[in-house]
Amino acid sequence: MPAFSLTADPIETSPSTAQDAAGGYVVFEGRVRNLNDGREVRSLEYEAFDELAVKTGEEILQESLAKYPVLDAWCVHRTGHLQIGDIAIRVEVASAHRKAAFEACAWIVDEVKRRVPIWKKEHYSDGDSGWINCEAPSDRGYEGQ
């Protein structure tokens, strides 16, 4: 249910991202969904090539600061076994104005998904499981391609 409210109390936020010059702050949280490609997902696992994932992630954040007029950017990605609703990734961007914050945040999410060496294994309600983007029917011993 969408809801709009007013408050006279201070609205809470993440203190570590506050900067006097930052008029805009955008957060994206990618969460574990219960459905993928029409299949019911029970849980999933993320595995990372740790050192290269952190190195590549930091390069992406540095690139975002060069590409967009933003003040700062942060990203955290979860590894291990996640349940439905768990946060897989959080990206935060602070900038003077909101347009750059929205654009930089979207770009960072896209680049993380494209470049960072992290892999996802989904576990389905029917008991099957598979590495996303990695497995073809032939890998599971089916006949032919």
Next chain:
Amino acid sequence: MKKIKVQYYAVFREKRGLGEEVVETSAPTAGDLYRELAAEHKFTLTPGLVRASINLSFKPFETELRDGDTVVFIPPVAGG
């Protein structure tokens, strides 16, 4: 022959059955090593879908391997 440390992740780790090993190989390039390992351990991902990391940097498959390199073959990623 070169001694190359190979690390495996995700679908390669499961297929190979371990996370890392030192292989002795005469494969000149990363791509040659991938084809060698793929044939031996029945990796089914075609080379075009796989990236290589050599000593913590993404490198083209044509990159020549040197003794002591650490190589990771990176299957299609799915983070975020």
